[in-house]
Amino acid sequence: MQMNQKIFTLALPTETISCYLLLTGLADQNLPLNRREVEALWTGEASELDTALDQLEGKGIIAIPETQDAPLRLLPAEMWRD
Secondary structure, eight states, X not given: OOOOGGGGGSOOOHHHHHHHHHHHHHXXXXXXXXXXXXXXXXXXXXXXXXXXXXXXXXXTSEEOOSSTTSOOEEOOGGGOOO
């Protein structure tokens, strides 16, 4: 899944946009989108990652699974909420 430019129109914090870019980069390389992979690459605080993921989920940009090792899902831009 390639990065969608719409991410820049949603007035999200920089950390949240960075998290989205990290996720799309992993997806483009066919790497796992599980929390462990994302945490290993995240350069900020763990609490910032939690906030960013929650905001992405709240906007309908990702779906977060119930279990930590299950993959996150990037959702199509048509499903995103402004």
